[in-house]
Amino acid sequence: MARTTPLMLQIATGDARPIVRQIIDGIRLKIAAGELKHGDQLPSVRGLAQQLTINPNTVAKAYAELTTEGWLASRQGMGLYVAAPRQRLSDAERERRLDDAIGRFVNDVIPLDFPPEDVQARVSHELRRWSPRRTA
Template identity: 80%
Template sequence: MARPQALMIQIATGDPRPIGRQIVDAVRMKIATGELSAGDQLPSVRGLAQQLTINPNTVAKAYAELTTEGWLEARQGMGLYVAAPRQRLSDDERERRLDDAIGRFVNDVIPLGFAPDEVQARVEHEFRQLVPRKIA
């Protein structure tokens, strides 16, 4: 039987996002970057809650959201596993979310006064660091 994949995530107390949102975002990122692969088993609700020293209900809600969105799949009596890759959102929804994310990013970055070329170079660098398998 496969052992659960260690889920090396950290919760930042100063982060404005709720703890559950931080868990959801971290798991999505680990799957999107290939750090977690289809079929990898995640820690149990209790196990992750103990690791992060948070309420198990918070982990359960985050896992439920990830399962509903198709990132994870529950296997009866066995636990939660990373689901096989598939397009989880419609093309229109993906476009809408991209537009929203870019809008938030631009609104946060413009007041900082960086030149557009520098911002683009930094974004490209981060993409290359986070998604080396996806770009290559």
């Protein structure tokens, strides 16, 4: 029987994203980075809500969205588990989301007035930090 994998998520009250979005993004990142692997069991809704000191409905919404998107799989009476790796979005949707993310990033960075080379170097560094952790 699989043991529940603790989720070391942090909720930032000053973050512009709603708490449910922070949970979704945090779990997605942990799966994509290989920190959570296929078959790992997640904490119960109530357990994660207590850990984060938030409303259980918020955790339930996050888990429901992650399940709908294929990141998590529910096993009747046993809980939620990390789903088998697969491409969750179409190539066109992946491209659209990448373009959106880059657009938001550029809009946030341009006013900071850093030379483009510095920005590119930092982005490359961050991407390399995550690459060794990826398993798929």
